[in-house]
Amino acid sequence: MVAYKSKVVERIQLPSRERRERALEQAGYNVFDLAAEDVFIDLLTDSGTGAMSDEQWAALLRGDEAYAGSRSFDELESAVGEVMGFSNVVPTHQGRGAENVLYGTLLEDGDVALNNTHFDTTRAHVANQGADPVDCPVARAHDLTVDGPFKGNFSLDRARSVVDDVGSERVPLVILTVTNNSAAGQPVSVENTRRVREFADEIDATFVIDACRFAENAAFVARREAEFADAEIGEIAREQLGYADALVMSGKKDGLVNAGGFVATDDEALFEKCKQRAILYEGFPTYGGMAGRDVAAMAVGLREAVEEAYVTDRIDQVRAFAAMLEDVGVPIYTPPGGHAVYLDAGATLPHLSPDEFPGQALVCALYREGGVRGVELGSFAFPGTDRPELVRLAVPRRTYHDEHLEHVAETAAAVLETRESIDGLEIASEPAVPELRHFTASLEPISS
CATH class of the missing domain: 3.90.1150.10 (Aspartate Aminotransferase, domain 1)
Known part of the structure; x- marks a missing residue:
């Protein structure tokens, strides 16, 4: 329809x-x-290249351009809480700004970051901190013709072998990218997300979800994971994202906007560290490198994405x-x-x-x-x-x-x-x- x-x-x-x-x-x-x-037909990326809705265009006109204490930020904070379940938000100019803020806070030289599959800027931000980005895709992720409902899943066997080799003290960060862009946009199951959460707890690592396409992933879960056959998209999204300690988000994907991103977390100490780094690299914590009108449009887009x-x-x-x-x-x-x-x-x-x-x-x-x-x-x-x-x-x-x-x-x-x-x-x-x-x-x- x-x-x-x-x-x-x-x-x-x-x-x-x-x-x-x-x-x-x-x-x-x-x-x-x-x-x-x-x-003629531009399929280079889906990042920031989509069309906004009439409600988003209306939000642009209502955007509050205050440097500090913007009403538009309040709207974004409310949308992130409602749609994604996190109370603290650090806005950034786009997803790679959020990666810089979060991974620059969590990683140091010599660390190892595990991911179901690192995408290009994620890999580069990890490497820029002197850390080693290690991919942990499931075995069938790179088999182009075999069918499978969740070929984007995180391989816990691969992750545990890396930890056995380098030691858990060198792995402070576990990332789950949903959907898995480097594995052909394949989805990740909620069950796999739960297991990754347990694994991160085992090694005392921070668990981050790269949530750029969280709504699309939730739609696949609704179609393919029996437990969620009767669940609403928004309900699935909150369930899956809720297992993470923090989110990194490019609003240019499932935020349905042309600019913007954010870090979200309920960890107060991590939130304070991210805010300070964001001030240095992005802007004040209530606009984060975006115009207030773009912040307002993203607040609307997040809600539309789970419709x-x-x-x-x-x-x-x-x-x-x-x-x-x-x-x-x-x-x-x-x-x-x-x-x-x-x-x-x-x-x-x-x-x-x-x-x-x-x-x-x-x-x-x-x-x-x-x-x-x-x-x-x-x-x-x-x-x-x-x-x-x-x-x-x-x-x-x-x-x-x-x-x-x-x-x-x-x-x-x-x-x-x-x-x-x-x-x-x-x-x-x-x-x-x-x-x-x-x-x-x-x-x-x-x-x-």
């Missing part, structure tokens, strides 16, 4: 193939450096998009996640080896063919890790219609027809921080 109708439209236009080829070359075959006006009509439409659109791609023969990660469809670049371009970056080659081919921008999440984005060669097509919330996604499927089908002619890529220049190289590195075709 459709959950909303359009009230404002934006004109878009497919640039000519000549223009696309020129833009790709000028961008160093890195689509992060493409101008947005050169992109049954919204989240059902969201999950079903991504599932329908996956079916479109499968119907034209494109290999994808199954089952599809909640915010994106992940293409199997290794199977799509089997003639390219991992050191020829098949995922990035596929990203470039999709743009060249149809003006579609996705992102590589394989050997280029995650150097030195054992992950499959994936291309993520992230669907912005409440933004594109079936016709847009049909164009993407047609583009992918056209790429498949000529895939043997697609060349691999090599790095021409890259930044000093390997965890972030895919944002700014330049590449060139190997054949040249």
Whole structure:
């Protein structure tokens, strides 16, 4: 069932193939450096790229821009308490600001942080503190074709083996990312969350949930975990998040806004430490790097994210998009996640080896063919890790219609027809921080 109708439209236009080829070359075959006006369908990320509701736009106009004691902050604090169950909130300009505040507070040089799977900025923030980010995915997480209801779960066996090797005193932090973005947006069960809570208690570690897509995860729990078959999305979300000591949140995902994030916790001592670090890096604790109007819009968005009509439409659109791609023969990660469809670049371009970056080659081919921008999440984005060669097509919330996604499927089908002619890529220049190289590195075709 459709959950909303359009009230404002934006004109878009497919640039000519000549223009696309020129833009790709000028961008160093890195689509992060493409101008947005050169992109037709933009599936680079679902972060901050969605459409806000009429209620959120109304909240923008009512936003309180006071430096301290903003009414908009009171609204956010109330929404976080109601929707997520936490009483203390430290706002930040976006999710990576929240990561800096929280992980900069909890980690020191030589520590180890465990996560079901670290995403790029999470990994970089952990490493920036001198700590070691260790992934603990379940065995089937990187099997692209095997079915499973909760392939995003945290592997307790893997975590315990790490603790046995390094000692529990070196593991002050356990993170659970819901949904698991680096494992193709796969959900995490509430039962697994409970077990992770128990494990964190065993080793006396702080348990943090990365809650960027908490509502989407709750929707999967409702569909796949028998205990919650009759539960409401909001009820599931509060249950799952309630096992954590703290949350780190990018409001640009399930906050349904274009900017903002926060740390939330009931731990008063941790809250005070985070507030002080936030003042240094983000801003005063009642605005945290955001305009008051953005804080107000996020308060509305958090409540909308757990509405049954919204989240059902969201999950079903991504599932329908996956079916479109499968119907034209494109290999994808199954089952599809909640915010994106992940293409199997290794199977799509089997003639390219991992050191020829098949995922990035596929990203470039999709743009060249149809003006579609996705992102590589394989050997280029995650150097030195054992992950499959994936291309993520992230669907912005409440933004594109079936016709847009049909164009993407047609583009992918056209790429498949000529895939043997697609060349691999090599790095021409890259930044000093390997965890972030895919944002700014330049590449060139190997054949040249």
